[in-house]
Amino acid sequence: MQDFKDYMERINMFNQAMAIMGFDSEVFAPDGGLAQRAKRAGFFELEVYNMQTSDTMKGFLDKIATVLDTQDDIVKALYKKAKDSYYKKIKIPANIVEEYAKLTEESHDVWRKARKANDFAKFAPYLERIIELDMKKLEYRDPPSGGCKYDILLDDYEDDMTVDIYDKFFATLKETVVPLIKKVMASKKKIDTSFKNIFVDIDTQREISEFISKKIGYDLNRGYIGEAAHPMCMGADSTDVRITTRYDETDFLSSLYSVLHECGHAIYEQNAGDDIAGSYLGGGTSMGIHESQSHFYENVIGRSLEFWELITPELKEILPAGFAHVTPQMFFEAANESKPSLIRVEADELTYSLHVVIRYEIEKMLYSGQCKIADLPQIWNKKYEEYLGLTPPTYADGIMQDVHWSLGYFGYFPTYALGSAYAAQFLFHMKKEMDVDALIRKGDFLKITNWLREKIHKHGSKYTPALLMQKSFGEQLDASHFAQYLTNKYSRLYEL
């Protein structure tokens, strides 16, 4: 058993090195070094792949399977991860894996050009071939809990998730959000956003990043705020969890919220328990749970009125004089303005999940053969009209806006909706034990973070999301909390 643990620790060391090099590549590394960096990254990825699919690994898996019941949670978690990565990778014939990699690389390139030319017909045959080949890959694999083939993809991106679970989840959201948006649209409430674009130079925004991240408890002695094209969080281990942001001089709130978002990810990983810190299990357990922490710090805390009451006085000492007239209420309102839009990545907290629903519903149809590729734009537009009241004028504003499908990432989108739902569910339980609003207003984030640490952070990836929910809350993902949260928040904000 120690040999198995050592072997996993070896993989962990490689993963940590790749994380450090990845961050370096995004933030510091010179442009000229791109090709050699790609070569190095490829080398280390292959090293990890080889370890994950080696005969040695197969030997460990076979032996441990016979005694798994008697093992502790750590061995069980390592075993599950090792088994998943082994069988996901080993079962599909190498020539299909290679063909798929080649196809998606080509397809990604075609998508980029076709999007620019607003030409769906050019991209469509690639999309068709990707799905065909992906279906062929799925023939070699069985759904984890005996469901449909699309379940396999859903489970690949988020352990334990199935069409059954997502169907119920999204149904609840749609029931609430679609009518709520209509009410918000009809509301007479006017939100003043005139101050949002006042110029704030980058050095000042850097100061704000440091102020805001310290305020909510991101430990900079084990962290770093870098700058990169895409905001992200990189955790090598709990003692080195870094984030990036980007600055827009005429939209300081954009970086403020991206810092809060990434700090949520980072605080999760900084709080790994002693039994797993620095190990293979030290990171977060899933994309959905990880995103719940970033949403909690960005939205639940950061977009609350109480938070703006807390930080406005100190923030104004840093901000230029043009903000002198802005009250906490004004910041709060401007940060929460809701408007249906066509582009997912620009959507607000209320409308965001509908963008995800649409993609999920389409993927489900595609993987059960219920629609033709050629009909996709029409289906897409109809759903946007129905859920958000908008019709994309171009494919680039519609079906071709996201990179995911061009790369064959099916089953990925639904996880984007999990974060805010989990965050609202955690808030619901937290409120039973403490006055969260009062703690935010006082700036007492230690109590909030300690609660999250005990329930979620300290477990790292020791438990799958479903097991974590069971152990810490005695229940599973429940969209009704998020529905209620949105209803409360937007009714109050828009005086519905």
Added chain:
Amino acid sequence: MQDFKDYMERINMFNQAMAIMGFDSEVFAPDGGLAQRAKRAGFFELEVYNMQTSDTMKGFLDKIATVLDTQDDIVKALYKKAKDSYYKKIKIPANIVEEYAKLTEESHDVWRKARKANDFAKFAPYLERIIELDMKKLEYRDPPSGGCKYDILLDDYEDDMTVDIYDKFFATLKETVVPLIKKVMASKKKIDTSFKNIFVDIDTQREISEFISKKIGYDLNRGYIGEAAHPMCMGADSTDVRITTRYDETDFLSSLYSVLHECGHAIYEQNAGDDIAGSYLGGGTSMGIHESQSHFYENVIGRSLEFWELITPELKEILPAGFAHVTPQMFFEAANESKPSLIRVEADELTYSLHVVIRYEIEKMLYSGQCKIADLPQIWNKKYEEYLGLTPPTYADGIMQDVHWSLGYFGYFPTYALGSAYAAQFLFHMKKEMDVDALIRKGDFLKITNWLREKIHKHGSKYTPALLMQKSFGEQLDASHFAQYLTNKYSRLYEL
């Protein structure tokens, strides 16, 4: 043969990853992550050690030995490196290696405390045990060319070097430098250094670093100027060669020269030839040759009157107004002021090599059993009096100033004197082909760098220093060029 090349490329990939992580650790990484970083570094060092000393490696070496003559320069170079690292490591029994590592760790700690307490007697027994144990290690190894045991250590730090070569080398330097220093000391020439300590804020110095490094041809598209406690150069491969500096607000020349120095190292590695770029052989060939390039850019170019004539007008546009009265001649003189001193790392170009001579002569005595540890301070002080006319008031200013011996680094010091000697020798040959002074005054560094690239840079570590000298110059290291260079330079400067 391809398997062997692939195996060496594998080691190369690990070395590059370690270089990136090492730079990250010095420049960016959060303090809190120190312990885990040390663990990761240890893990990857052990990986490389295991590859270098594996049975697979032994198999390659045995096979290649039989066909080596028919191989190209690249295979020959890879073979030599692989063989050296294999036999250096494999021949010494593991328990001695371990004991030595433990002893030097302890000794380093004792040295630090003893130096603070100015207590040589406390450090002496450790020094004695290190040398005893090192001698025991040397019993397992033979000198590369049949000389004495100390030759093994010299060769470890610089291929091909022996006591015979160093003896002649240092004798030539002493003959010239000792009397030249006496003349300089007796000279009536007054050098104005009053402007050296004018305050220059760090942002301005950063601008100077960029200005100066671009000026001499450091390619920032394949580089990066970071800040760290110790100036250094890190080359992952020719497309990613970074440097660091540190800024002192009351001594801008200190950083300016450290940037020029590190740029010299960096330009060497950026210029690796296409046949070796990015490979195991892509770095510089030895400490001595590497240091020759940093000395060339820092001293030969950077401390010349012509260089100051070139940059003074542009530099003054960046520097504060307090420098308005400083002429190129004044900068040149202040940058070259020479004064015997007790501390090696603070020594100027003229006196520096004598600090090295003293250490070399003492090491030679120690490894031939010609002196007792207890007598070292007395021997040290006598030599400082003889060569530099100074006597250290404390051990910390004398025999205990350097970290090297406490870590068991014997044979290392002599390489410090090679850089300036090689640089002067290269300058001598360069001057036969072009008007170097005129090129510097015009800022035409491309011609200078192209010459160095053809003769030195492009070969990376394909040839040992001796072979490189033979191939590119038809001669070996010759201290007389440096002696002549110093005589010319300081006679002119001090009007001797």
